[in-house]
Amino acid sequence: MAGRLAGKVAIVTGAAPRGEGVGNGMATAILFAREGAKVLLVNRSAERAGKLAHQITEEGGTAAVYAGDVAKEEVAEAMAKDAMARWGRVDILHNNVGIGAPGTPETVKIEDWHRVIEANLTTTMVCTRACLPRMxxxxxxxxxxxxxxxxxxxxxxxxxxxxxxxxxxxxxGFTLSVAADYATQNIRANCIVVGSVHTPMVASMGDAARERRRQMVPMQTEGTAWDIAHGAVYLASDESRWVTGVILPIDGGLVALRAWPR
Ligand SMILES: NC(=O)c1ccc[n+]([C@@H]2O[C@H](COP(=O)([O-])OP(=O)(O)OC[C@H]3O[C@@H](n4cnc5c(N)ncnc54)[C@H](O)[C@@H]3O)[C@@H](O)[C@H]2O)c1
Structure with a gap:
């Protein structure tokens, strides 16, 4: 497939959404494939990732599934090995896995604290560690x-x-550190700051909370997973070859215009 990512191999962690609809990882995997990348869909659920792989191959893209929990270092290493065995290289790692849990320092359950740190930070660390030598x-x-x-x-x-x-x-901080350490090796690290997008992750949010969230956005609109995916394609492609260490909000102006009256 010709495209902005032609000839590249991408790994997307947490690629399949947790429920019905289009998640950030799903939209990113689809756009990566549409732009010509071969995409390894990594997910704890082989079944949900399989459904997405089918959807991508149906529209002419190339995708395969790697099932496992990428909080485990040996799984992250096996994931990178799998991409190498299939397609001989790893060019793009999209660290999408992430979960939240409620609580202030006084109320958060300590097991939730560890689970959230592991799902967001440890997964990113071990997957990046596994991919860097291949890159x-x-x-x-x-x-x-x-x-x-x-x-x-x-x-x-x-x-x-x-x-x-x-x-x-x-x-x-992780992004800046990787960007600094690997700048001379042509490995770039950037971070998308996802705004108030409507995805299966927030499907349980009631209509009133959803509306409040929309009103907080300076552009007064809700984002979608596709807004995030378009940014990811840019950061994955050679169009951003001179862009590294960037923390990029895709959020309708919320972070940049935080003093916006509301
Ligand atoms: N939707 C939003 O409003 C929003 C806002 C800000 C940031 N984000 C971020 O976007 C990312 C997720 O987006 P999504 O829409 O694809 O979410 P999603 O939850 O729908 O999909 C993520 C998938 O990752 C899988 N997963 C979780 N832990 C895993 C692990 N350890 N190993 C392998 N697979 C695992 C889950 O089973 C799920 O299928 C997260 O990093 C989240 O924090 C989302």
Whole structure:
């Protein structure tokens, strides 16, 4: 397939959405494939990832499934090996896995704290560790982190979300560190700060909360997973060959215009 990612091999973690609809990982995997990348869909659920692989191959793209829990270092290593065995290189790692849990420092359950740190930070760390040597071997690469406005602005509300905000903010430091350490090796690291997009991850949010969330956005519209995926294609492609260490909000202006009257 010709396209902006032609000839590249991409790994998308958490590619299949948790429920009906289009998640950030799903939209990104679809656009990567439409732009010509061969895409390894990594997910705990082989069944949901299989459904997405079918959808991608039906429209002429190339995708395969790797099932496993990427919080485990040996699974992350096996995932990178699988991509190498199938397609001989790893050019793009899209670290999409992430979960949240409610709670302030006083109320968050300690097991939730560890679970959220592991799902957002440890997965990103071990998957990046597994892919970097393969990217070096191939002459370069693009590592993309998936953060949240919670990591940039904090997250308030009666339930709080200190674990999520802390983990996502950690990804910003991780991004800068990888960008600095690998700049001379043509490996770029950038981070998308996801705004208020409507995906299966937030499907349980009631209509009133959804409307409140929309009104907080300076552009006064809700985002979709496709808005995130278009940014990911840019960061994955050679069009961004001179872009590294960037923390990029895709959020209708929320982070940039935080003093916007509301
Ligand atoms: N939807 C939003 O409003 C929003 C806002 C800000 C940030 N984000 C971020 O977007 C990313 C997720 O987007 P999505 O829409 O694809 O979410 P999703 O939850 O629908 O899909 C993620 C998939 O990852 C899988 N998964 C979770 N932990 C895993 C692990 N350890 N190993 C393998 N697979 C695992 C889940 O089973 C799920 O299928 C997260 O990093 C999230 O924090 C989302």
């Amino acid at each position: 070096k071997q191939g002459g370069g690469g693009s590592v993309i982190m998936v953060s949240s406005i919670a990591g940039a602005l904090g997250l308030m509300g009666s339930a709080g979300a200190v674990a999520y905000a802390t983990a996502k903010a950690g990804l910003h």
